[in-house]
Amino acid sequence: MQINIGDKVRYLNETGGGIVTRLLDANTVMVLNEEDEFEIPTLKKNLVVIESAGGTSQPKRESNFPQSNSLVSKQSSAKPLFVEKEDVYMAFVPKEGYAVTDSPMELYLINDTKQVLLYGFFDEIEGKLQGRTAGNLDPNSKIMIREYERQELHELSTCTFQILFYQQGDFQIKKPLEKNIKIQAVKFHKDSSFQETAYFHENVILYKLSTSAIDQQMEDLSQKEIKQIIREKEASDTGRKPQNKQNLSSAILEVDLHINALIDSVTGLSNADILEYQLNKFHEIMREYQQEKGKKIVFIHGIGNGTLKKKLHDELHRKYRKHYQQDASFKEYGWGATMVTIR
Template sequence: MNVKIGDKVRFLNSVGGGIVRRFKGNDQVIVEDEDGFDIPVLIRECVVVGDNMMTRSSAGRPSAPAPQVQVTAPAPQPEKVEETAEGERLNVFLAYLPIDPKSMQQTRYEAYFVNESNYFLFYNYMSRQNNSWMSRSQGLIEPNTKIFMEEFGKEDLNELERICVQFIAFKKDKPYAMKNSVSVELRLDTVKFYKLHCFLDNDYFDEPAILAPIVRQDIPERQMLISAAAIQEAMQQKVREEKVTPTVVKKKAEAPIIEVDLHTEQLLDTTAGMDSTAILNYQLDKFHEVLKEYAGVKGQKIVFIHGKGEGVLRKAIENELKTKYKQYFYQDASFREYGFGATMVTIK
């Protein structure tokens, strides 16, 4: 099929079409849609539906036909796909290229979907808007190819901070290994779109591009998004690899530190019938019992695990140490092992 400047075309794998205005490289044309916007499209994604070689001048008179430039495009019919050994694993990327890299402050950008695999992909490319998602491009992409999705400007970058790609993979007319459907949400660093050095050389384009991996070697990308509240909560929790029975006071074989857990669920089978004062007194009795047992062992370190909670038990223990055990040294236990919920006492 021949595609010429001036032809009226429709898009094979997406809604829309227009008039071919010029060629871009060896495999793309610029199509002017009905609203007057220029859209770069792969030649093989265009289907000629009419001839519109006569254009009009500003005076309204027909002007001379545009120069005839012919490029042979693949016929829109099933064809044999050449597979590669590496292509049995999915490698899928998004690619972003500046249209005018010499003017990074004013340039617009192009977005592409890259399919480096032996599979056809039905895809949907979305961006986050408030609490909903908006589809920006969808369709079918052939194996081991890339497809143009959209052109956008800097005014659109805020909408692209959170994006999502979903797709299913399959082969036509042959057996294949089934792949799981993919849904990957990513956060783009849109500041990079203002910096030329962030667009890097790559295997898919002659021009530098920003690549955002979706799937690599069959493994979908997973970004860890941690809120400040979650980090604070994690810092406040004790981190321990194994739980020590609190009612059995003994030295660890590998270290001379004694651990005593004063949490009520470790000391008592049930707290039925006990008010908060009775529970606190029981915990303090256990505290005194342990200090009495090791009173003659100088240098012995004992960690009392009281938890953070409202700090009632912690304050009560500190008060006992200040008034009845002034000769002992005490400090917060290791934050890495216990968080903020333990006090270490050293027998003197």
């Protein structure tokens, strides 16, 4: 039986059907399932064509097929997050019927390459690393790996994938991929963490697992070659006119450490979690500006019960003793802010 890309087909041995998106070999085609919108490799003998595409090279879609769920390139009035092709991603997807920042999360593996992925998945919860699942994933498709309840998300510290690439016939060997993603639970409480992509209806938290060509080239460089590149870069920079550091440091940087200024929702976070996140933000800013002598940073911590202020001052004395600290302008901040001058 002749089956072409774009043909609308029905399954012979089960209910449902879909659209043919690719011809895999003489006996097998890829079908975009109309029910769950996953691409499924299917033998031609198990299909019947109910509407021909007339030999066109592009798949024909019914209007009730949400285009944003397919892995076929598409155009939308809203600009989605830019996604390179020939890449592998994982995504946390909120479940339907929940507010984004209160929802359990479904973890998906996305194969946006022309190769079959042979994968193993591991996660670390409360310090315990466990193998969860393994399998293979066809080209240009996605699969749900597992679901996490809200409490599990707070206990989840890492997600790890080990991946091999396979392609029948002519193939240029790719290095196996091992990616360990550190999970920050606070991201699941921020609407801004969820972005539009070409892969899902919902906004998701997307992580790139694959390595770009440039990153791969850097991995292949020897230490000697890296040092030579650095020397050449430093030599090219010597002729540049230095910037006026005084001007760069003159502006006062305000950092609001109130938790509602840092995240959109505190649902599920304990007071200890909130304090830890606020202090992590403080350390992040101090590390970023610790080389800019004369830089003034105002950390707004509020008055409250004084816990954050005390912890912040303790950290300044313990880790950043060389920098000058003082209460910020009472007129502007009351007693609720501390100014640090980088030395």
